Amino acid sequence: MAKSHRCGWVVLMGPPNAGKSTLTNALIGQKVSIVTSKPQTTRNRIIGICSEDNAQVIFMDTPGLHHDKNQMRGPLGKQMIQATWQSLSTANAIMMVLDSDLYIRKPEFLERDIASFKMAFAQEERPVFIIVNKVDLFADKAKMLPLLEKLHEDLPKATLYPLSAAQKDGIAELKKMLIDAMPEGEPQFPKDQLSTAPTRFLCAEIIREKVFDHLRQEVPYTTAVDIEHWEEIPEKNQTIINAVIYVARSSHKAMVIGRAGTTIKEIGTLARKDIQELIGGKVHLELWVKVKENWLEEINLYTEEML
Ligand SMILES: Nc1nc2c(ncn2[C@@H]2O[C@H](COP(=O)(O)OP(=O)(O)OP(=O)(O)O)[C@@H](O)[C@H]2O)c(=O)[nH]1
Ligand SMILES: [Mg+2]
Structure with a gap:
């Protein structure tokens, strides 16, 4: 070097x-x-x-x-x-x-x-x-x-x-x-690496972004996203992802789902598009909404070890 x-x-x-x-x-x-x-x-x-x-x-x-x-x-x-x-x-x-x-x-x-x-x-x-x-x-x-x-x-x-x-x-x-302004030194990461965040974390974040975009006021702040299932099917170039959107109240669950499921459908469609771009393959994304009143107290739902 x-x-x-x-x-x-x-x-x-x-x-x-x-x-x-x-x-x-x-x-x-x-x-x-x-x-x-x-x-x-x-x-x-x-x-x-x-x-x-x-x-x-x-x-x-x-x-x-x-x-x-x-x-x-x-x-x-x-x-x-x-x-x-x-x-x-x-x-x-x-x-x-x-x-x-x-x-x-x-x-x-x-x-x-x-x-x-x-x-x-x-x-x-x-x-x-x-x-x-x-x-x-x-x-x-x-x-x-x-x-x-x-x-x-x-x-x-x-x-x-x-x-x-x-x-x-x-x-x-x-x-x-x-x-x-940087000191002299060798690269600390491979030159083609863009982030240290695991792909699963990035996918959960993409879903959270769509939740923020589609819901008003305090609802996004009481939601967290967890990837529950991740399965790659190489012969189909497809990834199956099941994710849970946790909300703190049942009234919020209804808002995330929307009338006749329209809101969650839209969140899913937009998230799938971005995730496909991120991982470069077809994605089958299933979203679930679950009420977990105290998720805000459960630090492991939103903490990711990124380094
Ligand atoms: N017009 C304009 N909007 C911008 C610009 N940069 C960011 N925004 C908008 O500002 C909003 C906030 O952008 P973010 O990048 O999420 O801001 P942030 O500082 O990371 O926000 P937090 O993570 O919530 O602290 C978004 O709607 C962006 O599109 C800019 O240069 N011009
Ligand atoms: Mg930010």
Whole structure:
């Protein structure tokens, strides 16, 4: 291996719904982390690996940390907080991702949302990048100036970087900057590996993404997905997958199923399409909905050992 090879870890952290998972996927060039329009989608640390000839950058997408501690209660909340701060401790460089459009519309929310990060980064020796995301949402870029000034005041050593993760605008340049910030070192993963998450976990996540997309308000937050049966039939190039969507209440079960089963059917159709793309073969997907009032207390339903 040539001496100039760089390798290191980068954490993506920040408030919920800022676009951390969208940015992770854009940097990797493939979907490794689910994305929804609802906050607190990501529940675990998700690793995405970006390999180039002379560098490997390992990205850690983390759960968004809600400013209101009540929103992060219980074992699940605890796990989300832990996943985020632990990832920070192992990173060589830090990206804090922010929704620029939100703080341009509501500047008063900025301090509230970044207070804990500001504290954590105050004495930081490692490179910190503040990703000012979603710049596609407003045409007049001058609108960003007060936000950029405030961020510069708060974190003078950090590099401010406006971009649009959704439109992949500014991604290549960001990647270059991150590679330059990595220490020299050998690759830590095979160069064709994109994530450390097991395929079964990714499939459960895809189903959870569709549940988030199709259900309103609190229902997605009380659901978890478990793959119960996985059977590969090589001669048919087919995989049979049985998955259970756990809900906390029977009223939620009815909502997940929908009138005459329409909602669950749609969730299944969309999930199957994405899973087929992921595993590159035909998929027969069966979904079941089960009520498990205390699943939120059963940490093993949503904890995956990913490294
Ligand atoms: N317009 C626009 N929308 C974006 C951009 N990046 C992300 N989004 C949208 O913002 C929403 C949240 O994106 P995610 O990537 O799930 O955000 P996250 O920070 O991972 O959220 P949590 O995991 O819930 O903390 C989704 O609806 C995305 O499509 C962007 O650059 N522009
Ligand atoms: Mg996310």
